[in-house]
Amino acid sequence: MKKPQRAAAADLAKQEAMKAPGLAARLAAAAILRDVTVSGHTLDEVFAAPMGLSRLGGLAPRDIPLIRSIVTAALRRLGTIRHALAALLDDGFPRSAPQLEWTLTVAAAQILFLDVPDHAAVDLAVRMARLDSKCAPYAALVNGVARNLIRRREEFLAVGPALDIDTPAWLAARWRKAYGEEMAQAIATANRLEPTLDISVKSDPAQWAEKLDAVLLPTGSIRLKSHQPIQELCGYEDGAWWVQDAAAALPAQLLNVTPGLHIGDLCSAPGGKAAQLAARGARVTAVDRSAERLKLLAANFQRLQLEAEVVVADVTTFSGPTFDAVLLDAPCSGTGTIRRHPDIAWIKKTGDIAKLVTLQARMLDKAFDLVKRGGTIIYCVCSIEPEEGEQQIANLLRRNPDVSRVPISAEEVGGQTDFINALGELRTLQPYLPAEEPRLSGIDGFFAARLVRQS
Structure with missing residues (x-):
């Protein structure tokens, strides 16, 4: 097959893959997590136009609450997720596939903290990896890590107090100094909860x-x-x-x-x-x-x-x-x-x-x-x-x-x-x-x- 034909076939395959229910929402969640943690954009910015349109354009309205749930759960428990993934990746994330971190973070947020069927979280994470040419060689790794997250879920959920795991060290130090150990721990624990309305x-x-x-x-x-x-x-x-x-x-x-x-x-x-x-x-x-x-x-x-x-x-x-x-x-x-x-x-x-x-x-x-x-x-x-x-x-x-x-x-x-x-x-x-x-x-x-x- 000639190169243009191969490219066309690859594009067609990608379009077909994107039809998997829920896949587009997970891809958007991964992109937004990178926007926040790497580029420093706020959630308000990334869920609003014009940036919101670039990440959310073409998605069904019903997908937006799911995306926000995944992203907020991932950010609220980012320390726990990173600890779990580090325990399951002996050599860390492969440098040749930077998007793999956000694919696995999205999967971990669903498996550990959201009411999403485990099989759906695993399947969609593998599909996400296969869609990225740099991540595709690691699809089996994604599958294995996601399944180990399921098996070791209770272990990772009990990994440690919120102040030490899910709070950046500089903030934890400030709160300990200002309010003492007991209140600092209580503040960090409260930050893990779903907010009131x-x-x-x-x-x-x-x-x-x-x-x-x-x-x-x-x-x-x-x-x-x-x-x-x-x-x-x-x-x-x-x-x-x-x-x-x-x-x-x-x-x-x-x-x-x-x-x-x-x-x-x-x-x-x-x-x-x-x-x-x-x-x-x-x-x-x-x-x-x-x-x-x-x-x-x-x-x-x-x-x-x-x-x-x-x-x-x-x-x-x-x-x-x-x-x-x-x-x-x-x-x-x-x-x-x-x-x-x-x-x-x-x-x-x-x-x-x-x-x-x-x-x-x-x-x-x-x-x-x-x-x-x-x-x-x-x-x-x-x-x-x-x-x-x-x-x-x-x-x-x-x-x-x-x-x-x-x-x-x-x-x-x-x-x-x-x-x-x-x-x-x-x-x-x-x-x-x-x-x-x-x-x-x-x-x-x-x-x-x-x-x-x-x-």
Whole structure:
């Protein structure tokens, strides 16, 4: 057979192979895992256009949740998976076939952590290997490794504590230093769990918890038990509620909102906190540098039948009116949301925190320029790194004599005394709000401080 004919035959064979049910979804999952762990892209980026189109284009809508499940399980337990594969590959991954790592990672995530038939995970992993010319010679190896994962599943699942296995070493060291061994272990263990799904409601949370057969948390948020798509739940189309983690809902509650109070919500998108403020009658100016994210905010406000002034601007250079109060949800490392965004653990580096701390300080100084004398500032981050929270506020108080801290009481956060530190600041950690069912327990790690500009 001539070369062009061989190439055509190979292409035809590949097209036929791609028709295997579920294969395209696994190939996309492998590509996305590489995008995250090697190229440093976030999951939000790779599941959105334009990158999402390159990985997900042509796939059936029903495949997208499966792909996300595989990827998030793999990232949440990446250390465990790498340990298992290292134990089964005496010589490591062959350098001539770099894609083999992601093929086996996808297979391991399904075999160890997902409710996928073992035979399907093995068969599709072998098919993935055969589709790649560099991996094809190792198809038998893939088959053997996948079958050994099945045989030794319980051994690998019991390999070690989450802080030592599934947490990057630099993060584990930071958490041990900041919170001690016991709490650091509890944080890492909580990060392994499926995240909760919480909502905030405009009014009458007890009634909505009953309507949705959900859990009413002491902080006022509602925790959903259902796995039903949120768009299909009662009240969504009517704009009665919006998705917002229970911890993220707390900072806006620390402002004494009265109708007509003019509040600047800085770094506002996608708008959960702005919605809380607007629903209580505040006049909200939502500022964010991302026009695309502000489009999400505008769409949410339209569904919720709420109003806000939307401004596309960099907070550090924004010049506008002085506000009665300011809420600054500053850019941060996001380490309090690893349970929800497991990619964070693998794309953030220790040097990122120092850069973020500098940016946060600039934004805090700007927030005080934008608030009236006597006005309140809420500073918050979804990070559990002290430099971005407690130390950031301590530094602000040292450099600005016109700032004072207004302590937060446990009564303001549903009586949760463990949410309040010794200085009267909000500090939630992932193991807080325990429940009998692990899926319904925990909360994002968050920090917030309430400050006032002296009159």
